[in-house]
Amino acid sequence: MIEIENLSKSFTLHNQNSAVIPVMSGASLRVAPGECVALTGQSGAGKSTLMRMIYGNYLAASGSIRIGDVDVATASAREIIRLRRETLGYVSQFLRVVPRVPTRTVVAEPLLALGCSEREAHARAETLLSMLNIPERLWSLSPTTFSGGEQQRVNIARGFVHGYPALLLDEPTASLDARNRDVVLTLIEEAKARGAAIVGIFHDEGARERVCDREVDVTVFTPKAAA
Amino acid sequence: MTLHDVALQQPLFRVESLTKRYGHRIGCADVNFELWPGEVLGIVGESGSGKSTLLGCLAGHLRVEEGRIFYQGRDTLLMPEPERRVLSRTEWAFVHQNPRDGLRMGVSAGGNVGERLMAIGARNYGDIRETATDWLGRVEIASERIDDRPRQFSGGMQQRLQIARNLVTSPRLVFMDEPTGGLDVSVQARLLDLLRGLVRDMGLSVIIVTHDLAVARLLADRLMVMKDGRVIEQGLTDQVLDDPQAAYTQLLVSSVLQV
Amino acid sequence: MTEQSYNFAYLDEATKRMIRRALLKGLAIPGYQVPFASREMPMPYGWGTGGVQVTAACLIPEDTLKVIDQGADDTTNAVSIRKFFERTAQVRTTETTTEATVIQTRHRIPEVPLAEGQILVYQVPIPEPLRFLEPRESETRRMHALEEYGLMHVKLYEDIARHGAIATSYAYPVKVEGRYVMDPSPIPKFDNPKLGGNAAIQLFGAGREQRIYALPPYTQVVSLDFEDHPFEPSKAEHACDLCGSEVSYLDEVIVDDQGNRMFVCSDTNYCTTRQGEGHTGRLSQKGEAA
Numbered sequence: 001m002i003e004i005e006n007l008s009k010s011f012t013l014h015n016q017n018s019a020v021i022p023v024m025s026g027a028s029l030r031v032a033p034g035e036c037v038a039l040t041g042q043s044g045a046g047k048s049t050l051m052r053m054i055y056g057n058y059l060a061a062s063g064s065i066r067i068g069d070v071d072v073a074t075a076s077a078r079e080i081i082r083l084r085r086e087t088l089g090y091v092s093q094f095l096r097v098v099p100r101v102p103t104r105t106v107v108a109e110p111l112l113a114l115g116c117s118e119r120e121a122h123a124r125a126e127t128l129l130s131m132l133n134i135p136e137r138l139w140s141l142s143p144t145t146f147s148g149g150e151q152q153r154v155n156i157a158r159g160f161v162h163g164y165p166a167l168l169l170d171e172p173t174a175s176l177d178a179r180n181r182d183v184v185l186t187l188i189e190e191a192k193a194r195g196a197a198i199v200g201i202f203h204d205e206g207a208r209e210r211v212c213d214r215e216v217d218v219t220v221f222t223p224k225a226a227a
Numbered sequence: 228m229t230l231h232d233v234a235l236q237q238p239l240f241r242v243e244s245l246t247k248r249y250g251h252r253i254g255c256a257d258v259n260f261e262l263w264p265g266e267v268l269g270i271v272g273e274s275g276s277g278k279s280t281l282l283g284c285l286a287g288h289l290r291v292e293e294g295r296i297f298y299q300g301r302d303t304l305l306m307p308e309p310e311r312r313v314l315s316r317t318e319w320a321f322v323h324q325n326p327r328d329g330l331r332m333g334v335s336a337g338g339n340v341g342e343r344l345m346a347i348g349a350r351n352y353g354d355i356r357e358t359a360t361d362w363l364g365r366v367e368i369a370s371e372r373i374d375d376r377p378r379q380f381s382g383g384m385q386q387r388l389q390i391a392r393n394l395v396t397s398p399r400l401v402f403m404d405e406p407t408g409g410l411d412v413s414v415q416a417r418l419l420d421l422l423r424g425l426v427r428d429m430g431l432s433v434i435i436v437t438h439d440l441a442v443a444r445l446l447a448d449r450l451m452v453m454k455d456g457r458v459i460e461q462g463l464t465d466q467v468l469d470d471p472q473a474a475y476t477q478l479l480v481s482s483v484l485q486v
Numbered sequence: 487m488t489e490q491s492y493n494f495a496y497l498d499e500a501t502k503r504m505i506r507r508a509l510l511k512g513l514a515i516p517g518y519q520v521p522f523a524s525r526e527m528p529m530p531y532g533w534g535t536g537g538v539q540v541t542a543a544c545l546i547p548e549d550t551l552k553v554i555d556q557g558a559d560d561t562t563n564a565v566s567i568r569k570f571f572e573r574t575a576q577v578r579t580t581e582t583t584t585e586a587t588v589i590q591t592r593h594r595i596p597e598v599p600l601a602e603g604q605i606l607v608y609q610v611p612i613p614e615p616l617r618f619l620e621p622r623e624s625e626t627r628r629m630h631a632l633e634e635y636g637l638m639h640v641k642l643y644e645d646i647a648r649h650g651a652i653a654t655s656y657a658y659p660v661k662v663e664g665r666y667v668m669d670p671s672p673i674p675k676f677d678n679p680k681l682g683g684n685a686a687i688q689l690f691g692a693g694r695e696q697r698i699y700a701l702p703p704y705t706q707v708v709s710l711d712f713e714d715h716p717f718e719p720s721k722a723e724h725a726c727d728l729c730g731s732e733v734s735y736l737d738e739v740i741v742d743d744q745g746n747r748m749f750v751c752s753d754t755n756y757c758t759t760r761q762g763e764g765h766t767g768r769l770s771q772k773g774e775a776a
Contacts, residue, residue, distance in 0.1 A: 014474030014479065056463055058470040077449045077463045078263055098423060098445050099416035112427060250619070309632045314558040316636075332617070335647055338640045345643065346636025352646055374647050 001166050001197030002054065006065030007073070007221075011054060023049055027063065027221035029199075033165070036188065038212040041219040047201045050218055051168050053074040054199065055090050055116040056080040067166050089164035093171050095143060095151045102114060103129065103146075104139040105169055107157045114162065121161075128157040131183055149175045160187050169200035173207045185210055237300070239264050239432050240285075240400060245294030247284050253456040254280035258294070260451060260461065264399070267426060267433040269447030269464060271479070276394060277456035278436045279404060285434060286321050286402045287311050296371035298400070314341050316346050320393035326385035329392070330377045336363060336388055337373040343396045362391040381413035387421065394425060403435040407442055419445050429455060444468055452476045495542040495575040501525055505543035505698070509689060512700035517662030518630070520614050524696040526568075533563055534592060537609035538570070541590045544605055544689070545571065550578045552586035557594040557735070557752035564592075581755050594676040597734045597756040600686035602703060604663070608671040610692035613699065615659045617668040635667050638710055646715055655720070660707045667710070668699065675709065676719045682707030698717030701733045724749040727769040729760035 007027040013019045024046050031037050039047040052058040053072070054065055060073035070083050084090070089110075098108050104125050105112075111121035130137055132153040138146065145155045152175055160169070169188070173181045181204070188211045191198060202208040208215070238261040247254035252383040262268050270278045283289040284298060287303060296303045296403035298318075303311055315321070323329035330339050341349070349355050360370045366387035368380075377385050386406065393401065406422070407415040423446065426433055437443050443450055444464055451461040452473065458474040471477045495501065501523075508522040527535040545551065551571055555564040559581040567590060568579050580586050583596040590607040600606060616626040619637045629635065638659055645653045646681045658675035660682075662668050670681055671690060681701065683687065688701040701707065713715035727748040734756055738748040748769055751757035761770070 011470075012472075014477050018474075052469070057465050059462075059466060059472065077461075077466075078266065080463055083268075083450050096444075098420045099413075101420050312632050312634065316634075334619075334640055335644055337647055340643050341643055342636050342640050344636075345639035346634060350639070350713050352643065353714050355643065356647075 001033045001068065002029070002199060003064075003066040004029040004050075004054070005064050007065060008061045008223075009049060009055065009058060010061055010223075016107075016217065022223040024053075024218075024221050025223045027218070029216055031166075031197040031199055033195040033197050034192050035214075036192055036200060036212045038208050038215045039199065039201050040215050041222075045222060046218045048170065050221070051090075051199065051201065052168055053089065055168055056084070062079050075152045085110070087164060088166045088168070089159050089162065090168045091156055091159035091170060091172050093152070093155075093174065095155045097143060099144050100142050102140045103134065103154055106143055106154060107161055110158060110162045123159055125209070128161055129154075131187075132157050133180055133183070141200075146155075151179070152176065153180060156184055156187070160191065161192070163194060163196070165196055167196050167198045169198060171201055171203060173204045175203065177224075181207065238262060238297075239299060240434075241295075241297040243295040245281070245284060245291060245296065247280055247289060247291055247293075247456075253277070254282060254289075255284065255453070255456040258458055259457070262400075262432050262434060264432055265335040265382060265426075265430045266449065267431075267435065267447045269443040269450045270434065270436045271438065271443050271450055272453035273479070276453040278438075278453045280456070281453070282402055282404055282434065282436045286319065287315060288321075298467055298472075316343055317396050318399050320396075320398040322386075322389055322401065322406045324408045326377065326382070326389045329389040329390065330385060332378050333376065335374045335376055336368065336380075339377065339388060339392045340395050343392065347396060349429045358395060360466075362395050363388075365425075367417075381414075383410055383418060386410065386418060390418075390425070391421070394429065394431075397429065399430075399432060401431050401433045401446070403433060405437055405438070405439075406435065407439065422446060422449040440468060440480065452479065477479075490572045490577075494549065495545045495571065496527075496747045497525065497539065497542045502543040505539055508698040509540065509543065509700060510696050512689070513687070515666075516701050516705050517668040517699060518667030519697040519699045521696055522698050524693045528694065529566070531694040532611065534567060534590070534609040536691030536695070536698075537590045537592070537607050537693075538567060538691075539693060540607045540689050540691035541567075541571065541588060541700065542575075543590055544607065545575050545577055547575070547577065549587045550580050550585055552580050552583065552589045553591075554594060554596070554755075555592045556737070557596075557756075558754045560754065582759075583753075583755055593672045593674075594674055594735070594752060595680045597731075597751070597753045599680075600684060602685045604686040606684075606686050606688045608673075608688065608690045610669070610671045610690045610695070610697070611688065612657075613669055613692040613695050613697040615657075615667050630666060633665070635661075639712070642710060642712065642715075643668070646712070646766075652711065652715055652717070658717075659710050661710060662672050663703065663706050664708075665770075668707075670707075674721075674735055675717075676721045678707075678709045678717070679719055681705075722749055725756060725767060726751045726760075727767040729757045729765045730767040730770075731757070731760060731765070 005028050008025040009024040010020055041047055053060050065072040068087055070079055087121045103197035104122055107125035134153055143151055156172055172184050185207055240262040242258055242260050245258040246256045257304055258281060272278045284291045337359040340362050341355040344355050360373060361368055368384055368387060377388055407418055447464045450464045450467040451458050454475045460476045468480055471480050505522055508520040512520045527538055553564045553568045555561040571577055571630055583598045588605045592609045614626055616629055616637060619641055620626050642652050656674045657669055657672045658678055660668050660670055683704055685703050687703060690699045709717040722736045722737060728750050731751055734751045737752045739748050741748050
């Protein structure tokens with residue numbers, strides 16, 4: 001489902017004497033449907049960079065990132081928008097929403113974008129919010145005022161509201177208590193069971209052991225010059 | 228393949244080598260892009276970068292000598308003026324930064340919303356009023372304000388009224404020039420939310436000019452960055468903002484105050 | 487200075503020719519406002535300088551001229567203009583509508599139907615029907631050119647929204663031959679139905695605004711309205727207190743300090759003719775009525 005080959009990336013900082021910082025080279029990775037792969041390596045090794053490149057958030061310098069039949073490294077913006085809407089989900093560590101939009105709608109949005117009816121989308125959103133123990137009285141409020149842990153759970157609900165065939169998870173269990181952590185891990189297991197290919201960053205070792213099929217140390221993708 | 232799919236197979240709007248000069252000065256130069264149905268394109272840049280000039284050219288407000296602008300495959304620059312005007316009051320819409328430029332301040336809210344309907348031949352007062360009432364509701368203006376004039380409205384309400392006035396004929400392409408500029412931050416948020424909902428529900432294609440990168444991030448699918456009249460970078464909104472390639476874009480993004 | 491010092495009908499021949507060209511263009515494009523080089527006339531703007539120039543350009547020595555102001559032949563304005571042409575063109579003048587070949591009018595159309603061969607000249611203060619909605623002349627011209635008349639209905643919409651009915655009671659906008667929206671000058675909307683299908687030539691002159699427009703005989707003229715708020719020509723719900731007419735347009739006159747009122751025909755010639763024929767009204771003096 002996810003096939004990455006010979007991927008490289010460097011940043012050119014034009015406003016700092018055009019310094020070129022190579023951050024990745026020769027990265028390759030394959031994730032089959034139903035498989036969950038954990039990216040490991042110390043902080044700054046390039047785990048988030050790789051995730052962002054898979055999502056199309058960072059431009060690849062060379063190589064390919066195939067998700068289904070789309071190569072994110074060369075796809076047009078329009079193709080990536082469609083990929084993100086239908087195929088590729090991303091649970092980041094930060095919730096970015098329009099202020100004032102109620103939590104229920106924030107979570108339902110990916111379904112609404114797919115043309116789902118409002119009733120159906122809201123119902124599915126509410127199911128997830130209940131599972132993740134967001135009290136019902138908060139559903140009609142904007143999540144911008146929520147605590148870090150609540151925001152993270154809203155973010156997860158949003159990421160799992162649609163059954164994406166491919167999922168990127170950036171520290172999905174960070175800042176969660178044991179009960180909610182378990183809910184999230186169950187969601188991941190369910191996603192795998194329905195055939196989703198998952199790439200994740202998990203600092204939480206227990207979580208990694210429970211849901212991940214294998215680990216890939218991104219340090220091997222770090223360019224030698226920079227290492 | 229359904230008719231709907233066929234429509235999605237071609238861009239709604241296509242711009243080729245568009246150049247606008249003011250004497251020897253360049254307004255915008257060699258602009259190329261496509262806009263697809265349902266897509267929101269943000270044009271960002273500092274004042275004087277040519278983004279408003281470009282929008283004016285696209286919407287037919289400014290004369291263009293060089294380049295081509297296709298709407299549904301038809302070159303709008305070769306279109307006779309009457310036809311283009313019909314287009315701009317039916318399938319196109321334009322939301323101005325200052326609601327005063329887009330509203331008739333001496334005409335009631337209902338009259339403002341109804342004007343485009345009457346312009347395309349609506350002649351039943353009851354029907355026009357019903358549609359206007361419905362649209363005021365959709366932009367969250369209480370129906371009892373239908374006979375009030377816009378100058379009795381707050382800035383945010385005026386802007387919402389301008390949007391209702393523009394969308395009442397269900398256009399397919401909406402041009403927006405800094406629609407949230409000049410509004411308080413809390414009012415901006417409400418407007419952004421409203422716009423996002425309308426874009427999604429009506430399947431609108433939007434070209435929005437803004438200098439506010441936060442607005443661009445929340446509304447636009449794609450971004451074009453302009454400097455000195457030229458497009459120096461374009462791509463997915465979050466990619467352009469998070470991994471800017473051009474020196475100027477990097478400067479622009481790094482200049483934004485973080486909150 | 488003697489009257490003979492003036493050219494016929496005051497204006498020089500070149501000016502009259504310029505105005506006639508504008509009139510012909512106006513007749514060729516009914517309802518279209520033709521710009522013309524309005525001259526200074528020996529009267530203030532607002533007193534009919536446009537109408538006077540059009541009349542001057544139309545008059546021939548054989549003409550019989552009638553001048554009315556709000557339907558009356560005997561107001562200062564009407565008398566002055568009549569005198570002006572008596573002195574500068576030596577044409578015959580009359581108060582009888584049917585005798586006149588040229589009728590200059592301010593704000594009325596005579597009650598008696600006009601006939602072929604007659605010319606009705608309107609004095610127009612503001613020729614642009616879109617003016618109050620769109621003040622930019624450049625924009626209103628473009629709107630006419632492109633037939634963008636949605637705004638005109640906005641005005642009517644506003645009327646209904648504010649007053650429950652179309653409150654515009656004079657200068658009620660019309661559409662000419664399905665093309666141009668035209669201001670019929672400040673005639674009461676009661677007169678609007680007479681604009682269309684009229685046997686006479688109708689010419690409109692706006693001196694200050696330097697515009698001429700025209701309706702050739704038997705032109706289609708439709709008053710703008712909504713399906714559910716149709717146009718209604720209206721008048722006071724009374725009969726004339728002098729001639730008893732129930733179909734003519736009436737002026738309301740306060741007759742004493744107690745606020746007592748009477749209604750009389752605004753068309754004085756029509757009223758006197760009827761009285762001469764023996765018709766009476768509520769306030770007719772009994773002796774004469776017999």
